[in-house]
Amino acid sequence: xxxxxxxxxxGGVGKTTTVVTLAGLLAEVGYRVLLIDxxxxxxxxxxxxxxxxxxxxxxxxxxxxxxxxxxxxxxxLLKSSSHEKITLIPASTALATLERKAVxxxxxxxxxxxxxxxxxxxxxxxxxDSPPVLGVLMVNALAACQQLLVPVQTEFLxxxxxxxxxxTINMINRARQRKLSFTIIxxxxxxxxxxxxxxxxxxxxxxxxxxxxxxxxxDTKFRNASIKGLVPSSxxxxxxxxxxxxxxxxxxxxxxxxxVVV
Ligand SMILES: Nc1ncnc2c1ncn2[C@@H]1O[C@H](COP(=O)(O)OP(=O)(O)OP(=O)(O)O)[C@@H](O)[C@H]1O
Ligand SMILES: [Mg+2]
Numbered sequence: 001x002x003x004x005x006x007x008x009x010x011g012g013v014g015k016t017t018t019v020v021t022l023a024g025l026l027a028e029v030g031y032r033v034l035l036i037d038x039x040x041x042x043x044x045x046x047x048x049x050x051x052x053x054x055x056x057x058x059x060x061x062x063x064x065x066x067x068x069x070x071x072x073x074x075x076x077l078l079k080s081s082s083h084e085k086i087t088l089i090p091a092s093t094a095l096a097t098l099e100r101k102a103v104x105x106x107x108x109x110x111x112x113x114x115x116x117x118x119x120x121x122x123x124x125x126x127x128x129d130s131p132p133v134l135g136v137l138m139v140n141a142l143a144a145c146q147q148l149l150v151p152v153q154t155e156f157l158x159x160x161x162x163x164x165x166x167x168t169i170n171m172i173n174r175a176r177q178r179k180l181s182f183t184i185i186x187x188x189x190x191x192x193x194x195x196x197x198x199x200x201x202x203x204x205x206x207x208x209x210x211x212x213x214x215x216x217x218x219d220t221k222f223r224n225a226s227i228k229g230l231v232p233s234s235x236x237x238x239x240x241x242x243x244x245x246x247x248x249x250x251x252x253x254x255x256x257x258x259x260v261v262v
Pocket of ligand 1: 010011012013014015016017018039041043132187188189216217218219220222223226241
């Protein structure tokens with residue numbers, strides 16, 4: 001089972017879109033995909049038609065009480081989605097109360113990793129949507145994943161947010177035995193604008209080793225898919241945006257294969 005987290009300390013960079021689009025592409029070739037919404041805003045949860053204000057069971061339950069996590073608890077959180085191969089552990093607004101707690105709060109940093117041990121046989125891929133705040137939820141996402149995806153809007157202000165994120169990754173890596181590898185995904189690219197072209201160049205200059213060669217263009221079809229609650233590839237498999245994510249996925253899969261061989 002591969003676990004990928006999608007995170008950036010900046011909001012609105014395409015994190016949830018990245019999760020949903022990659023999930024759709026993986027599901028369409030037959031992989032069993034589990035999505036975990038760790039964002040208190042619950043955009044991923046809403047995407048699939050659930051209301052984060054109304055849910056009785058959510059990922060919050062993994063952090064409640066003494067933090068004990070068993071298979072029955074994890075299985076009680078699973079929800080179906082618009083795609084039969086995609087399952088969701090939804091967020092609820094109660095998650096926001098956790099965010100106020102200190103980073104790396106004693107004993108609560110591994111709740112997601114613990115939960116995933118119970119579903120290892122059930123899924124091929126787990127994608128985690130992380131909130132844009134460095135708190136106990138993001139720490140959980142980073143601790144549970146083998147690969148971190150960092151979408152970055154191709155504009156100058158976004159580069160500052162990325163610096164912060166890279167500092168966080170370095171901090172986390174000091175505590176991990178195995179270094180967390182990360183892939184920067186340029187998003188909202190519009191080659192007609194100087195801001196996009198120059199900031200993409202800057203990303204290549206600064207983060208040559210970590211930047212994805214697939215660049216995600218601005219594509220209004222993502223919003224159309226989200227209104228319908230469908231994964232973008234099942235709405236319009238030929239769109240430029242879906243093509244770019246398919247290219248990204250191919251390179252991520254090559255990295256996974258290389259790891260398995262090593
Ligand atoms: N490549 C793109 N082209 C056009 N629109 C996009 C693209 N990616 C995402 N969007 C749209 O931009 C909005 C923000 O994207 P998204 O929700 O994926 O960002 P986010 O990083 O998850 O935001 P937040 O931090 O609020 O959770 C959404 O309405 C989405 O449909
Ligand atoms: Mg989001």
